[in-house]
Amino acid sequence: MKRIIVLLAIAAMIAVSAVPGFAGDKEVKLAYVEWDCSVATTNVAKAVLQERLGYEVEILPVAASAMWQAVASGDVDAMVSAWLPITHSDYYKRFDKDVENVGYNVKGAKLGWAVPTYVDVDSIADLNKYADKFDDEVIGIDPGAGIMRVSENALEEYNLDKFELIEGSGATMTAALKNAIKNKEWIIxxxxxxxxxxxxxxxxxLKDPKKVLGEEEHIDNIxxxxxxxxxxxxxxxxxxxKWKSAKQLQTVMAWNQEDGxxxxxxxxxxxxxxxxxxxxWLSK
Structure with missing residues (x-):
């Protein structure tokens, strides 16, 4: 219930501050989620619109559900962070009549559970045997993310009753990963x-033989x-x-991780x- 209230508050904040664009306007609003790929892509879109086309662009960081709601209601003009056809499938089914999908910006997207290569486990199906080495945890991100929903499903489908999915953010997840690797500890x-x-x-x-976490996806512009x-x-x-490749996007993401x-x-x-x-991108 608390999470629902927070999401409604975010959506309300957007609605109050946002005004849909009209012909002749030079203001654009883009919603995004604080995931590194979303941050990089949204800022590149902003830079093109401002530096090349002369628009004033506001970018609004929100939860995934609020992002879809904001575009569907017209409170923002677009987003470039729709993971389809799987991760955001529930949102797309709910809002598809109120938005337009104008195509992907990158292919080869994938969700999964990852471990350092020194971890001697290769499949999600084998995790229960090593629960104690992972402190009985799968380190997650923000609770509104699609990967958290499918990760909950994975816990059930693979009967991982010894594990708990830990909520956090992209930043806390990578911080935990960095610390574990530094100490050569096991982590998922x-x-x-x-x-x-x-x-x-x-x-x-980790291999996902039941394909609970999905297969290859694309990230779309809505x-x-x-x-x-x-x-x-x-x-x-x-x-x-469109990015030329996922690798090209990851180059900008890496720049964003540098000090300062x-x-x-x-x-x-x-x-x-x-x-x-x-x-x-600007050609007719």
Missing amino acids: VTAWTPHWMFGKWDLKY VRKDLKNDMPEVYNFLKNF ADRYENAVRFIKENKEQVDG
Whole structure:
């Protein structure tokens, strides 16, 4: 109940501050979730809209459910963080009549549970045998994330009654992972690709023979109804906006992990270094 109240409060905050765009407006609102991939992609979208097209862009960090609600209600113009067809399937079914999916921005996305490569376990099905070595925990992220929902299902499907799924955030999850690797300890984390942690540490996904955590996905751009009529230039960009690969996205994500990094300045750096690609995003 507390979580529902918090989500409603977030949605209400967006509704109060947000005004849908109309023809001629030069203001754009984008919702996103504080996941590293979402942060990087949203800031690049913001940089293109501001630096190349001259819009004033506000980006709003919210929970996944509030993000979908905000686009569906028209309180924000778009998001670039829809994990489909599996992770956000419930949200898409609920709001598909009130939003428009204009295409993917990256393919090859994946959810799973990851462990350091020195951990001598390869499958989720074998975890109960080693529960004590993992302190009976799977380290998760924010409770509204799709990966937390499917992780709860995995605990049930694999009868992992010795384990508890620990709520937190992307930052607390990677901090726990960093500390465990430093001390050569066993740890399981909820993981996804693209993510910078796979470039920083030697990790492996645990096999998921029942495919409870899903298979390969894509991350899509979702816009509010009527954006095409109200803001055709913005709509055209979001329809064309695609990374060349998950690896390219992970490069920007890695920049954002450097000491003193500025997410927006890194996005500006990317669009300057990839002018031809950005020109393609802006073509008719």
